[in-house]
Amino acid sequence: MEAGRAIVRWLARLRTAGEITVSQLRHHKLRLGMAIVGIALAVLAMTLLAGVGMGVVETGEQQFETADRDLWVTAGETRITPVGGGGFENTLYDSRNVSAAISEHEGVRNAVPLAFETVYVGTGDGEFRTFVATGTTGGGSTVQVTDGELFPGDPHYADGTYEGDRTNEVVIDEETARQLGVDVGDTIHVGGSYAVARENEVTVVGISPTFERMLGTPTVVMPLSELHQATGTTHTEPATFITVTLEDDADPETVQQDLEETHPEYEIRTNQEQLDAVLQEQVLVLAAGVTLVILAVGAGIALTANLLALVVYQQRRAFAVLRAQGISATLLIASVVGQGIAIGTLGGALGVALSSPSAHLLDRLASAVVGFDGLVQLSPTILAGGFLIAVGIGTLSAALTGWRISRTPPLELL
Amino acid sequence: MAGPASANRASPPPVASATDVTKVFIRGSEPGRIGRLLGRSAPPTVTAVDDVSIEIETGEIVGLSGPSGSGKSTLLHLLAGLEVPTEGTVRFQGRDVASLSNRQRTRLRLEHVGIVFQHFHLLESLSARANVALPLVELGVGRRTRRQRAETLLERVGLGDRTGHRPGELSGGEQQRVAIARALVTDPTLVVADEPTGELDTDTGRRVLEEFERATDDRAIVLASHDEETLAISDRVVKLHDGRVVDDPRPDEKGVVDHRSGERTVAEFHE
Known part of the structure; x- marks a missing residue:
């Protein structure tokens, strides 16, 4: 009986948190739009740069595969x-x-x-x-x-x-x-x-x-x-x-x-060994490429985290008032987690949706300027990774900011 | 004009009390280990409330007056359980507030304290009704009851036809009345209001004060204000200066006001 009542109370809290989430998002449409666009750009940067990295490796592999040779002989x-x-x-x-x-x-x-x-x-x-x-x-x-x-x-x-x-x-x-x-x-x-x-x-x-x-x-x-x-x-x-x-x-x-x-x-190498050897010779280029991908993912994560943290931080005064009134931290955190999920999902989905046409555009540009085809290789893994980072990091950073705000004495924020 | 209600009761237990309370705020952060090694000195402190004792009883409206920086708001926050004293004891219905955990103090505020801020602080995205009903979610009140209670209170403060409006669609006075309804929705035993008419014109302010007067049934109200008209609805006005109480006119059992400092009487205020 008591457990049933507790469940009902929790459901009511969750529903209220959901209502606050929806109302806050709907009320601040410009902020919502900017956050979604920001996260979409972060996802786009991640997917495109990761796609370039994949493109370099895959094109290299394809080059050797399509050469239709089994072994490669070199003099060092x-x-x-x-x-x-x-x-x-x-x-x-x-x-x-x-x-x-x-x-x-x-x-x-x-x-x-x-x-x-x-x-x-x-x-x-x-x-x-x-x-x-x-x-x-x-x-x-x-x-x-x-x-x-x-x-x-x-x-x-x-x-x-x-x-x-x-x-x-x-x-x-x-x-x-x-x-x-x-x-x-x-x-x-x-x-x-x-x-x-x-x-x-x-x-x-x-x-x-x-x-x-x-x-x-x-x-x-x-x-x-x-x-x-x-x-x-x-x-x-x-x-x-x-x-x-x-x-x-x-x-x-x-x-x-x-x-x-x-x-x-002579060095006798298989396709893969030859590719590895060539790639090893271009270690600086590869290191730069890997660094670029890591930076892109890092920047994407940082941008997503900052955007969501900012969105939540802008509501700190409203939340402080509710805390002063006795509203629990749980309800507030549930509300901001809801916002994190919503913004992360929308931004992530937009970013993923824009990835393919942007990759196509970049490919055409690269092909026209330097004659290099297949510059960006998008795979479902890359797209899913970008989307998951947007939702995961967005939710996590919103939750952490919400938690920090709920831990701050209300009067410090009023 | 409200009379000194406490005078008509024998010895009701105080809703809230402060005994020898001092509240010191630190400006900036304490130096860490490295900061101390580098010779960073401790940050300056400000004594906002200094050795104050006060009792708030059911049914009375207590005004807190004094110039800016006199400690009115801090005392208000201490009584509401928003702050804990540096020294001394604040009790709420007999419970030492400092002994409660953060979560317990939050719960205490939810169940027993209503707070009205000068700047209303309503959630802009929610309707007046949803703003008022929000604290009831935490108390496990059903959806229909929440809605009913919020609408009743909004009607009581004259906003029966504005329940679906958002704060941005309401005037300052209307927003403050929504804030009062929100403070009363949990049926608290203590309502604290910090400069509740500070942002309102005279007529609107008067209407807001009427709401406070009507709300005293089984609860105590503490108002902090510079404004004499606002303080005039009080049963007694406690004067503060530099964090200390300089006048706390306590009615004796016969209803005669006893001015501890003897500076001004409540009657004088009301005149």
Whole structure:
């Protein structure tokens, strides 16, 4: 009987707390609106920055996954982005012969060298700009062409004589095409120096996003032998790495171990190991990215907590009067917790709702400005995390502020 | 004009009493361990109430007068259980207020004390009716009874047609009458009012004072005010100066007012 009465009393308190919550929120519409917008922005900052972090990692993983290779061979250096001076460090020399030797290994279907070099590119008007050129022996599923076609392999190499027919064809990505103002069928000039570039006219035969995605920069793709010739490196035939595709029934780890024993001078890595190695080389960039994400989450939490604390603090006088009248702290805290939940939920929901269009906008902007696709990768986990932080931190900070106000002698607030 | 009601009773137990009460406020915070090491001295103190004794009995209206800083509000807050004395004893219906926990004092205020502030302090988002009924939630009063009681009280203070209005839609006088209704809704044994007419014009103030006069049935009312007209409704006016009582005209058993300090009589006030 007594317990029943207590329950009824508690329910009455909760209902009253709910009524106070609703009335306070409805009465102060501007404050409510500002708080919701503030929290939505905090959530947006969290989701977008976390999405950028995810985008960096996921794009990296996808780059290696879509390369459709099982193993990566390097000569120590794993860098696939231009170094400080603007050039690449291609330290895997004699890449043709090394590739051929690896191709002979049991379980290996093929081994293809890839080289990245900084080259001068112009449209024939006398002006040249630097781009990254990718040299590949061609073919296969490694280069995805979205418009036009891929050049027909690397006939100019001709078993190392460099006397075969030149294709004089290149594939570029959309950003390179935009920057140069060219399309499939147009001609451009490419070379490792101005002099070579002026003489070396090639035709754009296709559009491909593959290496632009891998390198994160506009790229010109051409046959490896023609790149080596254009950069004057046919005598050393350097490559950034050799990608290895295995037979369907081959075990990557076993082949990796065998290759490491046969070629101890090279690093043999799986897709994931190669990604890890590349990421380790870019530890500063990654650290900056992680710091940015942590700061974004921290700032989001701080902003949410401050906003809710402020909303509750602004009601301190009204609550002090009620405390003076004998209203219990429980009822007041229940009321502010209700406000925290309501504002956190509305702000969080708005922030989550705005995240996808904002991410899309950022992606388009990044794609247009720097040619980098998939900058922001939003996942349900990130969105749920942003929403939960808004509701959780909002409720917690409102409750803590309410508790502190209820602990303060009423007269100090009046 | 209300007469000295206590004179008509034998020896009723006081609703509230203060015995040799001193209240000292510290300005700023006490220095911590590091502060003391750095030679920070203790913050200055202010003695708001100094060795005051007073008794408030059922049925009487007691006025507290004195200049600003004389300790009227502090004494009012001590009697209402909003503050605890630094020295001396404040008793409420025989219970030592300082011996109660914070939660017990809150409960004591809820059940036995009604408070009216100068600035009304109503919850802006709630209607007049909801403002008045709010304390009853804590007492476990049913929804319908709460509503009924709030409407009855609002009608009694002349706001029967304004029950659904929010404070922002009411005049200052109307808001103060809502505050009085809220102070009376729990049927308290003591009502304290700090400058209840301070923000009101003369006519509105007079109407508010009439509410206080009507509310004395089985309770005591303590008013702190600068205003002589407000104090004129009191059965006795206790004068304070620099935290001390300088005049507390106690009626003896024959109803004759005894001026302890002999400065001014209640009659003189009322004249």
